[in-house]
Amino acid sequence: MFVQKSYRDETSGKLYLVATPIGNLEDMTFRAVRTLKEVNWIAAEDTRQTRKLLTHFDISTRMVSYHEHNKASSGPELIRLLLSGDSIALVSDAGTPAISDPGYDLVCMAIERHIDVIPIPGANAALSSLIISGMATDRFTFVGFLPRDRKSIHKELEPLGQAAGTLMFYESPHRVQKTLGYMAEVFGADRQVCLVRELTKRYEEAVRGTIQQCLDHLQEHAPQGEYCIIVAGASTAPSRDDESWWATLTPEEHVAHYETADVTRKEAIKLAAADRGMPKRDLYNLIHQ
Template sequence: MISTQKSFEKKEQGSLYLVPTPIGNLDDMTFRAIQILKEVDYIASEDTRNTQKLLNHFDISTSQLSYHEHNTNERTPQLIEKMLNGQSVAQVSDAGMPSISDPGVELVKAAIESGITVVPLPGPNAALTALIASGLTPQPFYFYGFLPRKKKDLVASLVDLNKREETLVFYESPHRIKQVVEQMVIVFGAERQIVLAREVTKRFEEFVRGTAPDVLEWLENEQIRGEFVLIVEGNSDIEEEAPQSWESLSLKDHVEELMENQDLPSKKAIKEVAQLRGLQKREVYAAYHEINE
């Protein structure tokens, strides 16, 4: 069922405002964001202590309520009730856009389901800010966020991402960035261009550009500090998977080919054909023996 929202149509209930906050430089806070934070009844903050520093800087006295990954089940219905009763809420994360690798999506979904107006404000975003200065093709791009922590899952994700032609964008911590780039060298190859954007918009903002091995060497000789946006050139040499030689064969012909080429008895050949094609063994058996089911 379709639903529509006129964001600035007057309603008795309150609204949910999604307010981006600076990712480093406080001067990136917009006039509108400051005004909204002053006007709403509550600010739902990922970390109230961190947000309070921002509020103090801009002389904002609005009350805060904590809203983070560990209390969403409890806090979401409380915030929804407040908005249904006519109070407005602004949601902020510690830095950047709410919901982008930060808490937020649960509250947005609940607000929409309750018919509450959700109003997004434009503002700071580390991924896009780094992307436009990377020197790599900015569109199309594929934003992934944080890669899996376990090595097995990390490698599996990179193998899958290696099939993409778009520029890839990741977030990574200083503790894991070297491990991630090491695996990228192995999976993506030595020619892939990588850009590390460190401490974007902050005093020590830095961009490191080069091939995957070059960037890895830089990491090995650097004292790694700060949060990273990792941008990777897309794969421009994706090989199309060759069609299986048996795709044009009937089930009977496929069984007979395996029997001849691999010297298999019909029972084993039928079993292998079923596995290759994702079929029931009895279906292949019936086709081979020309049994009409």
């Protein structure tokens, strides 16, 4: 067991996790600026991006690179510096470090060596999106980025389908439509979501509606910028067991509904058959009479 007393020894090296702006530079805190000026080193995910921030705030602290592709070699060297008495500030490209980035690995290494790890709070895209989404904030789960392939995505989404709390995802602009399509398959196209992009910037936008409505929106407005996808929990979402949403549809219309969510016709037939409680072969034969 190790009990951290963050400020018990001002002479030992400490690892500071410094949040940086996610767009608007005015979100940089006074404490973050002071910390970046006072530490011996700044470990940055992208040194070119961080250099712009340091220049803006007139910070001249030495900078080293620490990212997903060099963490195996850079991590132990940073730990060596910390053990020698140097303090290091870890920053990501934007927002709070150690969330969906390799900073987590460095934190674990530091804790194993009884090095104090100190947060310098600030901007966070997921929480900022949550509080403007209109979704429940009393219980939520941060998922982050989903896997790349369809099978792995389904495997991760399916256990979340009945989660009571709000779900929070990150997604890139070139994958957001596919991801929403997969969510429609697992959660149902009528689940409420909020798509948030360009947080704190001039073109900040929040699109609220069902998954299907958001897919329709993205068909008309090409995705731009990084997205946070906030999804209503099962306790506040319409039940897929409720027939009311498809009861007035013909079998062909029912299948077409799922096809608009960017799924194959074979998968659309499978989903519609599951709704109707019938074998997919029977539904196939019904719509091809």
